[in-house]
Amino acid sequence: MTDTLPKMMKAVVKSQRAPGLELTEWPVPEIGPGEVLVKVRAASICGTDLHIYKWDEWAQNRLKPPFVVGHEIAGDIVRVGEGVTRVGVGDYVSLESHVVCNECFYCRTGREYICENTKILGVDRDGGFAEYVAVPAQNAWKNPRDLPLRIAVIEENFxxxxxxxxxxxxxxxxxxxxxxxxxxxxxxxxxxxxxxxxxxxxxxxxxxxxxxxxxxxxxxxxxxxxxxxxxxxxxxxxxxxxxxxxxxxxxxxxxxxxxxxxxxxxxxxxxxxxxxxxxxxxxxxxxxxxxxxxIVGRRLWETWYQTRGLLESGAVDLSHVVTHEFALDEFDAAYHIFMSGESGKIMFHL
Structure with missing residues (x-):
């Protein structure tokens, strides 16, 4: 399975310092020790992605194109790096988008969600509006196989x-x-x-x-x-x-x-x-x-366990939150609906 991975993939990229995005060919990411490669099954649009699309003042001051956009992601692990044992090939996962250092004062005092060296998928490193994305293994949250994709893709935003x-x-x-x-x-x-x-x-x-x-x-x-x-x-x-x-x-x-x-x-x-x-x-x-x-992001990993409890108990029903679905090459139409305010979450199928 892993030996047949392509060299290139389709990806939505912020290619230049200007409004808009581009669907293009992009190298399939390599992984290092402690990382996993995820074949993306679905991704969803967030307000941050809209800032990137519009190229507003925040985006101009923060971003360094080119990079792959998107940080709300669900898919399957297709390759694991050296030393990875908690998850494996074939696992169905949602991804935590905040990649933390595990070394700074905040990480070492139980406050990883405000890590001073945080790198965000689709902002500071390549994200998941693509066929594949590479992340540290600890950022892969293993889902039960029967969790609907429409829920898995918004788990992080939830x-x-x-x-x-x-x-x-x-x-x-x-x-x-x-x-x-x-x-x-x-x-x-x-x-x-x-x-x-x-x-x-x-x-x-x-x-x-x-x-x-x-x-x-x-x-x-x-x-x-x-x-x-x-x-x-x-x-x-x-x-x-x-x-x-x-x-x-x-x-x-x-x-x-x-x-x-x-x-x-x-x-x-x-x-x-x-x-x-x-x-x-x-x-x-x-x-x-x-x-x-x-409030910044999610408490790692307390919030993820809380989300699991709320979903598995049936205390919260997210089945109506995703209101629109698109193919990745329809990203422009998806963004315009998102900007209209006449939608819930918008999901890309890959």
Missing amino acids: GNAVHTAMAQDVSAKYVLVTGCGPVGIMAIAVAKAAGARRVFATDISEYRLAMARQMGADVTVNVLEEDVVATLLKETCDEGVDVLLEMSGAPSAIDQGFTLLKEGGEVALLGLAPGPFTFDLNQHIVFKGAIVRG
Whole structure:
């Protein structure tokens, strides 16, 4: 099997410092000791991939083309490097995209998710919008054979939602999720599974708000049509919310969320703001005694075990999260649908 691997493969590549991507021939990656080669069965688009496609300010400052795009990946191991014993050829895996050093202060103190030398697939090293991808063996998460591919391909992204929702106790709490993109709607499902009292969700898209309701939101608010603060104060009998899960990065949503937060409330911030903005630190955090956490990636590997538990128990159903499927050579059409806001997760078949 491994002796018949091709030398070249199809891949979606960021080939130059400009908007757009290119489908091209790319060398099949070599692997070294401790690494595995994965034949990609499916990959999905993330918000980071959209930054890369648009070539916005973040992308211009961070990226060094050319490289293969894509970091949400599922497939089968077809080759293993020297010293690899935990996984083997034929294993069906999802991939953790954060490649950590295992040597820095943070890795050595149990905080690998903020490793100071993190290299991200499809950002800092070749990713998985391709027929093959090489990763350290520890980044290959072995799946049960009966796990649907539509779930396996978004397992890593689901981990963002799990990390955000589980960063604080949401049981019996009023929870507000601001931003109902794919991670936001999955966080709603996690909060419900963890026993939230009620979950509220806000967005500007009726399509996404409908998905939020499907994933368990008790009340949804279109911020273009309703006064979010007034509506949710009424829904909570003027209590406000105990927990804010901020997924949008929109300054207005952040301000509304903190305004609704109770004294002593807790906040988990995953959304990325477009840049610096004015924020009332005194009223929103200091005088409220709020607890605020920044969320990066997934806790390695605690979050992955939590995702497995939520999926295997049936506590969270992700079967409706992937709404569109494309062949890899249809990537332009896939990106345009993703940009429209009229989709959940978008999946590539390889």
